[in-house]
Amino acid sequence: MKQIGNYCEQFKAEESKLSPERIALLKCAAKAISVEVTDAHTPVKLMFICTHNSRRSQLAQAWAFVFSEYYFPNVFEVYSGGTEVTACHPNTLKSLQNIGFDVQARETSTVNAKHLLKFQNSSLSLYSKLYHTSEHPSTHFIAFMTCAQASKNCPVVFGAKHRFNFNFEDPKRFDDTPSAIIEYEKTALEIGRELHFLFNLVKHQTRTN
Template identity: 20%
Template sequence: MTAPLHLLFVCTGNSCRSQMAEGWARTLGGDRVIAESAGIEAHGKNPRAIAVMAEAGVDISAQESTRLSDDMLARADLVVTVCGHADEHCPVLPAGVRKLHWPLTDPAKATGTEEEIMAEFRRVRDEVNQRVHALLETELAADRTPND
């Protein structure tokens, strides 16, 4: 068995998008993935992100909002930035660590009624799910046997 793929999802405040991505990666990747998330800053956990992920059957309530560290970067096989600010301010990566960028809309900036705001959180949750699913399909393909 090969070592698990170590993914690190990075956004500005590690409160919504990167938290969702970490939750999806843990859920969809199982023991083939180690997922972490961090922010350029730590803004705390967003209760709406926790709620919409719970609606989809993914519990991210125990995940912490953390600041990006050199140790996290060193552990990662792949860093995925999920917003432009994080992409622009991501430190230089250690040799061998790859980087992807997903320009996701920040649901925390949604305005309108509570229903409209929650609809935006759900839309972003579903987009993150699709992106993580596709990423894992690609990245874990090497681990598959012809009978999978």
């Protein structure tokens, strides 16, 4: 993602778009994350959870991966998962590509295809999976619920040290409409704006340069 610095400046300039309620939530999450970073509990593990692990949780994981590598190389591990397995939606992948992410097909022989997101010298595999799959941490992680349905269906995320209801509107409602990709990009940028606020706040709280 060549323009990561530009996005950081853009999102910083757009912080006034964040509501007081979201700022309070992000500050609470940043405080919890900062404690983990400061106490050297590395890697600090973040899990983004949505019902189908198809849209919002994938977008959140992508931004968290990029910002963590940009601000805190080798400190974070970021994951995403769902309460059901579906697939990373094509509109999710297209919107990520359109806003500058380096997303490449890795495996396309199955419905739940795997795609590779590359940033600097690191990479992330994007595909749908359960949040409690064996490849994910089972303890000492921070959970972010990215949809209200997952928040309701998972009143307890076992193993999570902290849990935050980080809900966003589902761009799914625009599928099969002419404005689908534009609306997915809006959602992606909204998530990016909030996650930049989060990671930038953690950076200042931990005095990491």
